[in-house]
Amino acid sequence: MSDDHVYLSLAEGHDDSDARWAFGTGFEDPLHGVDTAVPETVDAARLAATCLALGDDALVLAQRLAEWVTRAPELEEEMALANIGLDLLGQARLLYARCGQTDGTGRTEDAYAYFRDTGDFRNVRLAELPNGDFAHSVLRLLMFASWRLAHFTELAGTPDPVLAAIAAKGVKELTYHRQYAAEWVVRLGDGTEESHARMLTALESQAPYWEELFAAEDVRDAVLADLRQVLDAAGLPVPDPAPLPGSGRDGEHTEHLAPLLAELQSVARAHPEATW
Amino acid sequence: MTEAVGRDTEPDLESHFEATIARDQRIEPRDWMPEGYRRTLIRQVAQHAHSEIIGMQPEGEWITKAPSLRRKAILFAKVQDEAGHGLYLYSAAETLGADRADLTQRLLEGRQKYSSIFNYPALSFADVGVIGWFVDGAAICNQVPLCRSSYGPYARAMVRVCKEESFHQRQAYELLMTMMRGTDAQREMVQDAVDRWWWPSLMMFGPPDDDSPNSAQSMAWKIKRHSNDELRRRFVDMTVPQAAKLGVTLPDPELRWNEERGHHDFGTPDFSELKEVISGNGPCNAQRMERRRTAHEEGAWVRAAAGAHAAKQAARAREEAVA
Numbered sequence: 301m302s303d304d305h306v307y308l309s310l311a312e313g314h315d316d317s318d319a320r321w322a323f324g325t326g327f328e329d330p331l332h333g334v335d336t337a338v339p340e341t342v343d344a345a346r347l348a349a350t351c352l353a354l355g356d357d358a359l360v361l362a363q364r365l366a367e368w369v370t371r372a373p374e375l376e377e378e379m380a381l382a383n384i385g386l387d388l389l390g391q392a393r394l395l396y397a398r399c400g401q402t403d404g405t406g407r408t409e410d411a412y413a414y415f416r417d418t419g420d421f422r423n424v425r426l427a428e429l430p431n432g433d434f435a436h437s438v439l440r441l442l443m444f445a446s447w448r449l450a451h452f453t454e455l456a457g458t459p460d461p462v463l464a465a466i467a468a469k470g471v472k473e474l475t476y477h478r479q480y481a482a483e484w485v486v487r488l489g490d491g492t493e494e495s496h497a498r499m500l501t502a503l504e505s506q507a508p509y510w511e512e513l514f515a516a517e518d519v520r521d522a523v524l525a526d527l528r529q530v531l532d533a534a535g536l537p538v539p540d541p542a543p544l545p546g547s548g549r550d551g552e553h554t555e556h557l558a559p560l561l562a563e564l565q566s567v568a569r570a571h572p573e574a575t576w
Numbered sequence: 577m578t579e580a581v582g583r584d585t586e587p588d589l590e591s592h593f594e595a596t597i598a599r600d601q602r603i604e605p606r607d608w609m610p611e612g613y614r615r616t617l618i619r620q621v622a623q624h625a626h627s628e629i630i631g632m633q634p635e636g637e638w639i640t641k642a643p644s645l646r647r648k649a650i651l652f653a654k655v656q657d658e659a660g661h662g663l664y665l666y667s668a669a670e671t672l673g674a675d676r677a678d679l680t681q682r683l684l685e686g687r688q689k690y691s692s693i694f695n696y697p698a699l700s701f702a703d704v705g706v707i708g709w710f711v712d713g714a715a716i717c718n719q720v721p722l723c724r725s726s727y728g729p730y731a732r733a734m735v736r737v738c739k740e741e742s743f744h745q746r747q748a749y750e751l752l753m754t755m756m757r758g759t760d761a762q763r764e765m766v767q768d769a770v771d772r773w774w775w776p777s778l779m780m781f782g783p784p785d786d787d788s789p790n791s792a793q794s795m796a797w798k799i800k801r802h803s804n805d806e807l808r809r810r811f812v813d814m815t816v817p818q819a820a821k822l823g824v825t826l827p828d829p830e831l832r833w834n835e836e837r838g839h840h841d842f843g844t845p846d847f848s849e850l851k852e853v854i855s856g857n858g859p860c861n862a863q864r865m866e867r868r869r870t871a872h873e874e875g876a877w878v879r880a881a882a883g884a885h886a887a888k889q890a891a892r893a894r895e896e897a898v899a
Contacts, residue, residue: 366640371870372871373871373878375659375666376663379660382659383656386649386652434878487882491880491883491888492884495880564641567701571759574758574761575758576643576646576751
């Protein structure tokens with residue numbers, strides 16, 4: 301590398317070449333060669349609803365993970381949480397794009413993220429809960445990633461080729477997310493009295509939100525068995541709480557989603573005519 | 577002959593070290609080096625690492641507010657890269673016998689510094705672009721020569737850091753290009769950010785050469801390869817045409833091309849402001865340190881738990897081995 305050329309070439313070759321920068325380096329398009337037409341056997345409205353719900357889950361949790369930036373307990377965790385947040389943000393973008401192709405509106409990913417209101421979001425409430433301490437965050441991530449991994453594994457065989465490709469890519473990412481979170485749940489459950497107590501508090505406050513994940517899926521038993529294994533290794537009890545009424549899937553949210561979205565949408569809504 | 581093997585005297589070692597530097601070859605972790613060289617490097621590499629970590633803060637605030645998902649992903653990835661730079665710079669410092677936890681403690685106690693630039697606030701999303709253009713640009717000017725630094729692990733870390741920063745800079749400039757093609761409000765945001773960041777960016781190169789106490793020895797040891805003023809001038813020369821292409825005005829009435837010198841003439845940054853910021857009195861010094869300290873303190877129980885778990889695991893493994 302010469303001393304100068306990296307900087308000197310900065311002003312060159314930027315016109316109308318946005319696409320080159322869209323996803324950073326080393327990004328493989330998971331939809332390369334995939335036919336985006338909706339197969340005749342697939343109910344487009346249902347497909348769109350699935351993509352929207354899964355996209356909202358990913359966007360909202362990615363936003364929570366972004367809140368950890370510069371606040372993580374160690375640099376390695378700073379890297380890992382950002383990595384997971386980026387994966388989920390990538391999943392949200394692909395899912396929104398598919399939603400726009402199938403719900404009849406032709407909307408862009410940004411239309412879904414920035415120009416819908418709280419009641420239009422279809423994410424599970426578990427994703428929108430505040431980060432709390434590191435115990436809360438890794439427990440939420442464990443449950444979310446375990447469930448999403450099981451669900452995506454099934455979706456990888458779904459008749460819509462686009463959703464199947466998105467899910468297949470997601471499986472690789474979610475396997476790591478789950479592993480990362482499980483390791484921390486075990487460390488914190490087993491570590492010190494304080495970390496054990498914090499894990500118990502996290503379990504108690506989050507467990508009522510778990511049932512919502514299973515409302516429409518048949519992965520409940522497998523996910524709970526997986527969770528039990530991790531909690532056993534961590535020396536933590538498996539809670540059996542009464543599920544909360546209502547569902548984020550129907551647009552019923554906690555009081556935490558509106559402020560999250562207000563922040564996420566603040567700049568975009570202040571400049572609705574702008575391009576970024 | 578036999579008695580002398582492995583028993584080089586200090587003058588021998590020193591002349592070997594000096595000869596290695598003179599031949600432009602690298603000093604590696606196991607090589608003998610003068611204590612002053614080691615100390616200077618630890619200070620420089622640690623301050624560089626601290627700068628990467630504190631430098632996540634001004635831009636990091638905008639990840640949750642980025643106005644498109646694409647910009648959100650780009651910014652998220654950039655800030656993550658900075659954490660990565662911090663990690664491998666701390667590792668480079670550890671090859672000199674330093675310890676990351678100790679260096680972090682020195683930062684938190686104010687005994688080691690970080691780049692003055694990160695004590696300025698990022699007030700709008702345009703700042704994300706201007707920081708990437710100016711601050712990453714100035715960092716590249718500073719660091720590309722460091723890829724030839726005499727200390728091997730630092731030089732190699734710089735190669736990777738520079739490649740990634742060059743990528744960040746391009747993305748930032750592309751954001752500014754897009755904003756300048758957008759609405760009037762967007763163009764005003766960009767110009768406002770340029771006005772605020774220009775002079776602090778020029779100060780990133782440090783005090784003028786005649787007032788830079790550590791420079792001469794660092795240049796002699798080839799830890800540093802160009803003087804502060806030389807790098808500052810280079811930054812200005814490279815940035816002026818980019819500003820013109822972008823359509824923004826750099827806020828310096830004295831800035832003009834000097835045909836005779838083949839360089840731009842430009843005004844003198846307010847170095848008394850630099851001194852104030854370095855002494856802890858910049859707009860955001862207290863806020864930046866407070867965030868770093870809070871994260872460190874709130875993470876203490878997590879690090880303790882990880883340590884306790886590892887110790888328990890090791891004890892269990894020993895018990896199993898005995899059984």
